[in-house]
Amino acid sequence: MHINENYRNLKESYLFSNIAKKVSEYSAAHPQAKLIRMGIGDVTLPLPKATVDAMVEAAREMGKRETFRGYGPEQGYGFLKESIAAYYARRGVMLDEHEIFVSDGAKSDLGNILDLFTEENVALIPDPVYPAYVDTNIMAGRRVLYMEANEGNGFLPLPDYAVDADIIYLCSPNNPTGAVYGKAALSAWVEYAHAKSAVIFFDAAYEAFIADPSLPRSIYEIPGAKSCAVEFCSFSKIAGFTGTRCGYTVVPKGIMNGELNRMWLHRQTTKFNGVPYIVQRGAAAALTEEGFGQCMANISYYKENARIMAEALESLSIWFTGGKNSPYIWLRCPNGSKSWDFFDTLLKEANVVGTPGAGFGNNGEGYFRLTAFGNREATVEAMERIKELLG
Amino acid sequence: MHINENYRNLKESYLFSNIAKKVSEYSAAHPQAKLIRMGIGDVTLPLPKATVDAMVEAAREMGKRETFRGYGPEQGYGFLKESIAAYYARRGVMLDEHEIFVSDGAKSDLGNILDLFTEENVALIPDPVYPAYVDTNIMAGRRVLYMEANEGNGFLPLPDYAVDADIIYLCSPNNPTGAVYGKAALSAWVEYAHAKSAVIFFDAAYEAFIADPSLPRSIYEIPGAKSCAVEFCSFSKIAGFTGTRCGYTVVPKGIMNGELNRMWLHRQTTKFNGVPYIVQRGAAAALTEEGFGQCMANISYYKENARIMAEALESLSIWFTGGKNSPYIWLRCPNGSKSWDFFDTLLKEANVVGTPGAGFGNNGEGYFRLTAFGNREATVEAMERIKELLG
Numbered sequence A, B: 001m002h003i004n005e006n007y008r009n010l011k012e013s014y015l016f017s018n019i020a021k022k023v024s025e026y027s028a029a030h031p032q033a034k035l036i037r038m039g040i041g042d043v044t045l046p047l048p049k050a051t052v053d054a055m056v057e058a059a060r061e062m063g064k065r066e067t068f069r070g071y072g073p074e075q076g077y078g079f080l081k082e083s084i085a086a087y088y089a090r091r092g093v094m095l096d097e098h099e100i101f102v103s104d105g106a107k108s109d110l111g112n113i114l115d116l117f118t119e120e121n122v123a124l125i126p127d128p129v130y131p132a133y134v135d136t137n138i139m140a141g142r143r144v145l146y147m148e149a150n151e152g153n154g155f156l157p158l159p160d161y162a163v164d165a166d167i168i169y170l171c172s173p174n175n176p177t178g179a180v181y182g183k184a185a186l187s188a189w190v191e192y193a194h195a196k197s198a199v200i201f202f203d204a205a206y207e208a209f210i211a212d213p214s215l216p217r218s219i220y221e222i223p224g225a226k227s228c229a230v231e232f233c234s235f236s237k238i239a240g241f242t243g244t245r246c247g248y249t250v251v252p253k254g255i256m257n258g259e260l261n262r263m264w265l266h267r268q269t270t271k272f273n274g275v276p277y278i279v280q281r282g283a284a285a286a287l288t289e290e291g292f293g294q295c296m297a298n299i300s301y302y303k304e305n306a307r308i309m310a311e312a313l314e315s316l317s318i319w320f321t322g323g324k325n326s327p328y329i330w331l332r333c334p335n336g337s338k339s340w341d342f343f344d345t346l347l348k349e350a351n352v353v354g355t356p357g358a359g360f361g362n363n364g365e366g367y368f369r370l371t372a373f374g375n376r377e378a379t380v381e382a383m384e385r386i387k388e389l390l391g
Helices: A005-009 A015-029 A049-062 A078-089 A106-116 A131-138 A183-195 A235-239 A255-271 A277-286 A289-315 A339-350 A376-390 B005-009 B015-029 B049-062 B078-089 B106-116 B131-138 B183-195 B235-239 B255-271 B277-286 B289-315 B339-350 B376-390
Strands: A100-103 A122-127 A143-148 A167-171 A199-203 A229-234 A247-250 A320-322 A328-332 A367-371 B100-103 B122-127 B143-148 B167-171 B199-203 B229-234 B247-250 B320-322 B328-332 B367-371
Touching (some): A005 B255, A015 A339, A049 A277, A049 A289, A049 B277, A100 A106, A100 A255, A106 A131, A106 A255, A122 A131, A167 A183, A255 B106, A289 A328, A289 A376, A339 A367, A339 A376, B049 B289, B078 B100, B100 B255, B229 B235, B235 B277, B235 B289, B339 B367, B339 B376
Parallel strands (some): A122 A167, B122 B143
Antiparallel strands (some): A229 A247, A320 A328, B100 B247, B229 B247, B320 B328
């Protein structure tokens, strides 16, 4: 057998293991310290009641012969695809049901869709970045080019026509920076993709955090996107499904006269067997009027955390992105600190844990990520401590 | 962008769509006909009560802040991996918890694991065969060699040292033939794999149907297998999880000094995000004493169907494999009929729907698959009709 030696080129990321190690060493030395964790990108509020009720009912259906369900369609049940199509239609984006593929999450699809592309494709990926975009390309031996995201462009890089790329990764609202692309910038990317015969992978996992109606929540709000962009979305952040696992990918029929859509259908029917019926019922419940109201109440809770955090940083005159239409805040470390030095200071002096920006790429050095997924009291207290430390 | 043109070499399978078309045409012309369907490979009995109860409880846990779960470990929760390890230990197979990877099903893993192997590997695949083995290799441009499964070898081919292969697919109990390898035959395959430095992909999805204690339910019952074989298994047929989605793959640390295990871990943590917590609780409940008893009661029901079918075929002196330690019966079409001709005869003269063997490969021509997943009354009646037709 011949193994795929590209795997040997993967760099182990020590970001979260280093954080865990530093935190546990500090806790052991200071058992009285009340640490507040603002480093995780995971939700903490329970699932909306409507989704739990739907899953309990679906589990019971599976226990009765008359309502039992075996293999479902690999690309998702019609009832869920219709709910997703209606969710887009409310924003004026019309999708054909056969363009929507339900899956176990955006992370799986972002990796698996690379099956459809040869190793010759050049991937264009922002720095800083969600590490899986890079690793999934390294695994296939693809060349990765970085686009510079920095304070100069508000961590929202625009296309450079001197660069040739085949696969363009955009994430908006961005993880880790919380920055959100406007329509003009996304239009520039769509134009660039057409000029280069490239495909855009648009990661919209955080779209439900966008409140500003002038900001696009889907790349398909941009004319021309349906012939060059694949969109990845998920119930993880909409409905708290990080441990419940349901996402969806839109592969429009406008790309390559429908060939990419047919290839993805072939890939999914051959290497995937659908999402649990129970989970699909839960996801559909999240998009009902009642369920979506409960989802938005949870998102409002996190966004109020973000607002409190943003207000504290503004009062300290610290530069940051995010915090308004995103659960992430990306701040410049005070006094020119490096990321890990600021991590240590915050841990030791304020007992607050965040994520050093340097862990997300070269351009993250000197920056720091805080997340709004904690509880209100802890968020308020963390900001009090930070104001006292840096004020 | 450069698409993966190997996808253009995939042959569309019209097997199940042709069956559906013929059945619907016949039904339209004969609305009074009471058709009995014995073509599907899907379970029909409801989920065991213990699994439903566990999933209802887990769904409720997700609705409360104290018991809510976000992202879980990509490779599965410890509680489920321990249950799986104990399930193997009861058969004398000892597995390290880190060799077990919980997933959304064997179909996904059988496709995704090919990520770890270059396109130079030659795949050795039985004919007739479960079509996904072939298609997942064609998608990556790999050369596929077939091993001949036929009446002469009881549809259980043995290694041919004149053939060089890198990846060997074995499925036992077999889909579609129902044939089950004994220990001597599997030992010969393990020896061959070592001689050729090949890896065996052992598909054990139907192992729970094996009652004969002399037949291996896991390839790890064979000495030497832990350094050359990956085993794929699933709760689909053990616990009726075809629409609930949970499987597991064992990648022993004995293969390539642990490198394959580390690569699969890297692949799964990068391109997968774990199985729903709710579903993992259901799967763990299926392996408790109470839950497993309920699973085995369902399997006994299907096996009694298979026994009734086997008895009818024996009374007609029709040659077949399977039916004893498998939910499938693979029979030689009477009077030298071709597969599709026998399909038409059975549909028109007995109103019974099966699957033409020719749909599973060249060696399937002249054979026919019946499945034992229907209900008792329909199975009994179908056999009465077949006996009347062919007796």
